[in-house]
Amino acid sequence: MAELHAVRETVFVHEQDVPAELERDALDPRCLHVLARALDGSAIGAGRLVPPEHPGAPARIGRMAVLPDWRGKGVGDAMLHALLLQARRHGWYTVALNAQVSAIDFYLRHDFMPRGERFMEAGIEHQAMQRTLAGTTAIEDRDAAIATTTALVLAARRSLCIYSRDLDPGLFDAAPVLDALRRFAAAGVRGEARFVLQDAATPQRAHAPLLSLAQRLPSVFAFREVDDPVDRSYPSAFIANDAGGFYFRNLGHRFDGEADLHAPGRARQLRAEFDRIWERSRPVAEYRALGI
Incomplete structure (x- = not known):
């Protein structure tokens, strides 16, 4: 968890000015986490999958963060694939997320579809997106x-x-x-x-x-x-x-x-x-x- 938070704090708190108290929440202990490492073992990316709140609700991907020097190298793609694989293994076939507007194209490439209007969260414009892992939306x-x-x-x-x-x-x-x-x-x-x-x-x-x-x-x-x-x-x-x-x-x-x-x-x-x-x-x- 220390390494996960180190990556997330670098990206969200120090780079994007998200308040530290918003970056950490009570959901972390319930989540499935993914941590990306470089060949030397250093942590370079993190993300999490929040289980559905109730039957029929979507699982939620969040806290996707990649250190600046490692962006554009497929780290985010690999983490997202790992999280979607975990969702399938648990039988969670609808996955949702709130994407920062700058990341919408990334999620579109992975078949997430926008839903509703854009909104502000932690001072950053976001778009709700969702993907069904089996069948149409x-x-x-x-x-x-x-x-x-x-x-x-x-x-x-x-x-x-x-x-x-x-x-x-x-x-x-x-x-x-x-x-x-x-x-x-x-x-x-x-x-x-x-x-x-x-x-x-x-x-x-x-x-x-x-x-x-x-x-x-x-x-x-x-x-x-x-x-x-x-x-x-x-x-x-x-x-x-x-x-x-x-x-x-x-x-x-x-x-x-x-x-x-x-x-x-x-x-x-x-x-x-x-x-x-x-x-x-x-x-x-x-x-x-x-x-x-």
Whole structure:
């Protein structure tokens, strides 16, 4: 424990100015801990796994800390894998954590999905994240839908496929999603975000902010509207990226659904279905009349 606290105090108390009384808590004796050592035996990283508070609650990963000289060398990845292995061994298949905003991309790479809005903790901005170790994650409300869509956009390499009824007011006009799409467009990888809509007129009448973004970046965003009666009666909506992630809603007018940041088989299936619909849909020429 002395070595664990030495690493954590170096990172949290001395580097990040977290009050010492907040760094240590009554949970430490209950937790499963991981300690990373260099070849000379010195402690260079620490983390912990908090058991679920009650049946059905998630286990929680926390106090993840790596000494400055050892960052970017895979120490954090190794510790996280060890903690997730312990969670599986104990039958704790839902794992949650509060990530510092600077570490969100790290946890996204390990299939953790953002949940809810960001918040302040110990004077540092955080994002709640969660991963299901077996199966998909249930999306139950608008906040989770926004966080999941944002994560899928940020995880995309060069391609996004989005099937929507009318650009989903409350989702694709949310600031985090728009910012993620803006970052995707500006990444310089010649990416393309393709949207198939069932109703192209409503976003135009509502002056949807995504259309303004697309107007400035016409080489990235492409829109089509379904033309086949079969497609017009399709009840669902989804987003799939080229990194194996998806978010599927059985009822396209609702936010609840299921998602997984690493389900390449399901993502390929949705992208293939999207491509078929795309080919038989019409380009939204009226958007281009607005300069898009």
